[in-house]
Amino acid sequence: EGQEGAVERYGMDDAYPIDDVDEILPGLLEGRSRVYYHFGRDVDFDLKLIGWLKRVREQVRHGAQPPHEFLELGHLLHEQRLFKSRDEIALMQQAADISVRAHRAAMRLARPGMHEYALQAEVEREFRAADAWPAYGSIVGTGSNACVLHYRANNARSRDGELVLIDAGAEYRGYAADITRTFPVNGRFTPAQRALHDLVGAAQAAALAQARPGVAYEAGHLAAVQTLTEGLLRLGLLKGKLERNIAEEQYKRFYRHKTGHWLGLDVHDVGDYRLAGDSRLLEPGMVFTIEPGLYVSADDTSVDAKWRGIGIRTEDDVLITADGHRVLTDALARSADDIETEMAGVRL
Structure with a gap:
């Protein structure tokens, strides 16, 4: 050479x-x-x-x-990397498909008493079996560990009745996927877990509804924040008027991050989010994550005990198309019902 x-x-x-x-x-x-x-x-x-x-x-x-x-x-x-060609989209779909299989395998394997690292090993075994690598350090957090945004230890033992949050994505031929799912380690959501999981799902759906050409990138985050705040008020985790809670950012007690980021050759890919001070408008070929979450500290005595220590995030990878969007990771169970069905399908 x-x-x-x-x-x-x-x-x-x-x-x-x-x-x-x-x-x-x-x-x-x-x-x-x-x-x-x-x-x-x-x-x-x-x-x-x-x-x-x-x-x-x-x-x-x-x-x-x-x-x-x-x-x-x-x-x-960075501008070239922001807009994906047809060949790049095909590779990103493969990275997404591998990641979906890995998350599905972890859901099927999960049992109370398993360590976080055992679930991590199952996810990453699926990556390597498909000639892919982890695109970033996999996060596997059971119980209140799911409330730690960049949890890395992955060494705790799960307990019956807890949720487990897995944030993991494959890198295939240089292109990253980035998926998060939160599921009950015993296969059944408690009513409190389901209520918060459904709310995160509704926030993701609200953000997805903004994923189309000509809409400001920031609109998805604003839609998710509105939906989450409405739900937190309805469930009693926040008090007062909707507008005031949003204006004063009271929701940040439970939702401390943005709703997504560009995705491509890097998991947090390059590209401007704002142009001339304003949120840039979405265009076909852009790929980004939509990942709302809710995190209730285990020691938060301001809320009912049933909510404490619950951390949930649901994250998917979204391509903007000429007439809307395509969820590259759509094949993976997302709703509480679908997750329970997935986990029940092969449980012994």
Whole structure:
């Protein structure tokens, strides 16, 4: 392969040995009016570039022409990554399908008394069996561990009557999926668990209804917040008027994060969420997560004891299409009824 392979396989004009970079780069910079570069990602290379530029400038009186414009490459690349081609969407669907199978396997395996790491192992076994890797550190939180947003220990033992939250996604051929499901380790939701799970599901449906071209990205989050706050008031976890609870962000006691993020080559993918200060409008080819949740601290004495220690998140991956959206992860049980049916199907 080497330098010749780089030119042939990647369509480059030229390729040089990396050991010669100090000698070659100043000559390549000379006479160019514009240089595209991603500043701030590699500080050492940033400093080298400044040094090479200085060498060209020192030769100005001998006729050298240093570049006079540097363009941030990241912004251009990020916009390209934000819009997925047909081939990229096909790979993302495969990553989603693998992730769906993995979550389904964990639901079917779950039993009271199992450790979090055993469920993690089942999820990641499915990933590897399909030639995929975890796109990020899998989160498996039973009981009140589900209330810890970036829980990583995955070493607690589940107890009968608890929920387990699994946030895990496969990376396949470079493209990530990102799914969260919350289910009862014994296969049956309690009434309190079901009430909060249904509310999170309603919030996700409200956000999904905003997932179409021409709608502001932020609209999904606002719809989820409204639905969650209405439900928290109805269930008695919040008190007072809807508008005031939203304006004062009282819901943040139970819902502390945004409703999603861009998805692609990274699980938290690049791309601007706002343009000229306003939430950008959704366009076909964008892929993002919709992941509302509710987290009630185990020691929150301001709410009825039946709610305490319940953490729930439901997360799916959504592609904007010309006429609306497609949920890439739609094959996985999402509602409480569907989750119970999935878990009952093969329980011994």
